[in-house]
Amino acid sequence: MFGINKNKDTSSLKTVKEISDKKVTIISSVSSIIVGLLFGLVILFVIELVKANSDFTNPFYGFVNLMTSGLTSIDSILKLLYKAAPLMMTGLAIGFAFKAGLFNIGATGQYTVGAFFALIAAILWQFPWWAALIVAMITGALWGFIPGLFKAVFNINEVITTIMLNWTALFFVNLLFYNNPGIYLTPERTTALASANPSAILPDLGLKVALNSSYVNIGILIAILFAIVIYIILEKTTFGFEIKACGHNKNASIYAGIKAKRTIIYTMLISGALAGVGGGIQFLSGTVQYTVSSTTLLPMGFNGIPVALLAFSNPIGIIFSSLFISFLQVGGEKMQPTYSPEMVNVILAVIIYFSAFSLILSQFIRKRLNKKALELEEAANQADAIVDENAPPEEEPDEPVIDKGSGKEAKK
Amino acid sequence: MDIIAIIIANTIAYGVPLLLVALAGMFSERSGIVNIALEGIMIFGALFGSIFLTTGIVNTTFAANNPQLVVFIAMILSAIMGSLFSLLLAYAAIKLKADQVISGTALNIFAPAFAIILAWAIQGQGVTDIPLPDIVDLSWGFDLANMPNWLNTLLSKKMYLTTPISIIVLLVAWITMYKTRFGLRLRSCGEHPQAADSVGIKVLKMRYIGVAISGFLAGIGGFAFVMASSNSTFTADVAGYGFLALAVMIFGNWKPFRILFAALFFSFFKTISALAVDAQLSSIFPTFNLAAPENLYKMLPYLITLVVLAFTSKQSRAPKAEGIPYDPGKR
Numbered sequence: 001m002f003g004i005n006k007n008k009d010t011s012s013l014k015t016v017k018e019i020s021d022k023k024v025t026i027i028s029s030v031s032s033i034i035v036g037l038l039f040g041l042v043i044l045f046v047i048e049l050v051k052a053n054s055d056f057t058n059p060f061y062g063f064v065n066l067m068t069s070g071l072t073s074i075d076s077i078l079k080l081l082y083k084a085a086p087l088m089m090t091g092l093a094i095g096f097a098f099k100a101g102l103f104n105i106g107a108t109g110q111y112t113v114g115a116f117f118a119l120i121a122a123i124l125w126q127f128p129w130w131a132a133l134i135v136a137m138i139t140g141a142l143w144g145f146i147p148g149l150f151k152a153v154f155n156i157n158e159v160i161t162t163i164m165l166n167w168t169a170l171f172f173v174n175l176l177f178y179n180n181p182g183i184y185l186t187p188e189r190t191t192a193l194a195s196a197n198p199s200a201i202l203p204d205l206g207l208k209v210a211l212n213s214s215y216v217n218i219g220i221l222i223a224i225l226f227a228i229v230i231y232i233i234l235e236k237t238t239f240g241f242e243i244k245a246c247g248h249n250k251n252a253s254i255y256a257g258i259k260a261k262r263t264i265i266y267t268m269l270i271s272g273a274l275a276g277v278g279g280g281i282q283f284l285s286g287t288v289q290y291t292v293s294s295t296t297l298l299p300m301g302f303n304g305i306p307v308a309l310l311a312f313s314n315p316i317g318i319i320f321s322s323l324f325i326s327f328l329q330v331g332g333e334k335m336q337p338t339y340s341p342e343m344v345n346v347i348l349a350v351i352i353y354f355s356a357f358s359l360i361l362s363q364f365i366r367k368r369l370n371k372k373a374l375e376l377e378e379a380a381n382q383a384d385a386i387v388d389e390n391a392p393p394e395e396e397p398d399e400p401v402i403d404k405g406s407g408k409e410a411k412k
Numbered sequence: 413m414d415i416i417a418i419i420i421a422n423t424i425a426y427g428v429p430l431l432l433v434a435l436a437g438m439f440s441e442r443s444g445i446v447n448i449a450l451e452g453i454m455i456f457g458a459l460f461g462s463i464f465l466t467t468g469i470v471n472t473t474f475a476a477n478n479p480q481l482v483v484f485i486a487m488i489l490s491a492i493m494g495s496l497f498s499l500l501l502a503y504a505a506i507k508l509k510a511d512q513v514i515s516g517t518a519l520n521i522f523a524p525a526f527a528i529i530l531a532w533a534i535q536g537q538g539v540t541d542i543p544l545p546d547i548v549d550l551s552w553g554f555d556l557a558n559m560p561n562w563l564n565t566l567l568s569k570k571m572y573l574t575t576p577i578s579i580i581v582l583l584v585a586w587i588t589m590y591k592t593r594f595g596l597r598l599r600s601c602g603e604h605p606q607a608a609d610s611v612g613i614k615v616l617k618m619r620y621i622g623v624a625i626s627g628f629l630a631g632i633g634g635f636a637f638v639m640a641s642s643n644s645t646f647t648a649d650v651a652g653y654g655f656l657a658l659a660v661m662i663f664g665n666w667k668p669f670r671i672l673f674a675a676l677f678f679s680f681f682k683t684i685s686a687l688a689v690d691a692q693l694s695s696i697f698p699t700f701n702l703a704a705p706e707n708l709y710k711m712l713p714y715l716i717t718l719v720v721l722a723f724t725s726k727q728s729r730a731p732k733a734e735g736i737p738y739d740p741g742k743r
Contacts, residue, residue: 177704178702340529349525
């Protein structure tokens with residue numbers, strides 16, 4: 001009987017240990033978020049101090065706007081989802097590359113190329129939306145393939161090549177734009193899809209009319225689908241294992257027989273494809289047109305970086321982090337004109353910076369959790385000892401994570 | 413003659429910030445810390461230099477008598493703020509042993525957003541550009557109007573205080589790196605910190621210093637960018653120069669004079685691409701029957717750098733311990 005009891009206890013111990021990793025990740029993410037938001041509030045007060053005519057109620061209104069606007073109306077919720085979809089895709093692109101130890105800062109370039117080719121497919125070739133999305137995927141993948149190749153063959157840091165390719169992508173797209181007059185009515189932006197090819201606009205499942213919002217489309221569903229597929233690839237396939245092995249220790253993975261070069265190229269290919277789909281989702285929504293610029297890169301690819309970092313590159317986590325960042329962005333717009341919507345980026349930067357502390361924090365939390373587990377175990381042992389003093393001493397289950405501090409605690 | 417002068421002047425104008433920031437990257441990476449935050453540090457430093465120049469100081473008689481001294485103070489202010497900002501990276505990377513790329517990215521996201529917010533708050537709603545006053549133009553103390561046109565172009569149109577300073581920085585950087593005990597110690601921390609530690613070098617301290625120097629130079633570089641490459645207007649953006657400087661540093665193989673060459677190489681092609689857009693000069697560039705052919709030329713600097721990197725990658729030698737937090741117990 002007591003044996004069963006004890007088994008029950010140890011199994012609960014195991015679950016504590018198993019969930020502790022996830023729990024630790026979530027706790028440290030949430031605490032970084034709280035620190036980031038508080039820092040944002042402090043910055044608002046500092047701005048009010050710097051200003052000529054200070055009004056200290058402003059920071060509170062600004063902050064409340066930031067934290068509530070994303071969810072106050074159906075329209076803003078739909079806007080949140082609409083903005084989250086491409087963000088999720090670029091976040092996935094960057095997170096996926098992170099898993100292989102690659103920093104794909106070129107998601108912007110892949111996103112731009114994917115977006116523009118989706119528009120070419122939609123406007124010039126009159127493709128339906130799904131075919132245009134596939135074109136975006138393929139072209140994004142090709143743009144991601146180049147830095148992968150450079151990394152694998154010449155061992156050139158992917159950060160450098162992707163940065164070069166970001167700007168190359170911008171001018172390449174500009175060149176294509178001006179040399180395909182069919183794609184624009186005025187030589188600064190592409191023709192609106194509604195007039196050029198309505199079948200290329202992402203379907204809205206009839207909700208656009210029902211909910212009376214222009215922001216509804218299936219983009220968010222596509223993005224979530226991709227997140228799940230990437231999760232399965234990473235967690236359930238050999239290829240995913242190879243990617244993670246390369247990310248942890250490239251030399252060890254080569255020693256274990258993994259073709260690291262091939263894995264790097266495939267990783268960048270897939271990463272580029274994800275970013276390309278992101279571009280497709282954004283520009284096939286029918287609400288935006290591609291505007292030519294020769295000085296600034298599209299910010300979506302860079303916004304994917306905090307999305308991936310906040311979720312520790314976990315594809316399922318990226319679903320939530322992109323929704324969260326999109327929520328902040330919708331709220332940030334509502335802080336105007338008193339405050340710049342850039343406030344959101346300051347908060348994100350602080351969150352990411354503080355996630356650097358997560359290592360220390362997670363060690364602390366782990367210590368606490370282990371201590372709790374050990375106390376449970378001790379209580380169980382004592383119960384055993386009291387009821388059955390003659391029973392032979394049972395072997396302690398192996399607890400490799402126990403650290404010295406809490407071990408001493410247990411001995412007492 | 414004039415066109416050559418224009419090309420040289422522009423090459424130098426684009427090259428100066430690249431050189432300064434690539435040298436900044438060199439100091440950090442040679443000590444073992446990957447400084448991907450150069451972009452953010454440039455913006456953060458330049459922000460304070462620019463704000464300083466827009467305060468009342470410009471209208472004082474002191475500024476009227478010593479305009480370049482005021483610019484120099486603004487530059488030093490940029491450098492100090494850059495240095496302080498870079499310590500955030502140093503703390504995360506050295507003390508907390510955080511991922512250096514991630515903390516660097518945090519700084520890169522922070523700086524432009526913070527700059528816009530501050531400029532917005534100081535100047536009023538929606539105004540985020542900070543134009544610099546005219547005193548930043550470098551007059552050499554003699555009358556250039558009587559000079560031949562090409563000399564005037566070469567010396568006055570695109571030269572700023574940071575141009576001569578960048579040469580001094582280059583020389584000092586080379587001497588520090590290769591002719592002083594400090595330089596040797598710094599380099600050893602980037603190559604094999606455990607060995608350096610075993611002979612009594614304080615690795616963590618050296619790395620802090622390496623990053624701080626890096627921030628100092630990147631701050632100057634950011635200020636130089638605003639003066640020379642951004643029409644003397646601070647826009648909370650340095651057009652990816654911090655990242656380009658990283659490429660220049662790698663192309664320059666983490667060595668000062670090769671970095672100079674790499675910076676001028678890149679900026680030369682950047683100049684060519686800029687001239688291709690110029691209405692008067694664009695006629696000499698072939699158009700290949702394309703509409704808007706200038707975009708082809710704008711791709712050039714990036715594509716050529718990629719090709720060159722591919723060809724020189726065999727000789728490229730990064731500091732061995734860069735990016736790895738120092739662990740005294742590791743062999």
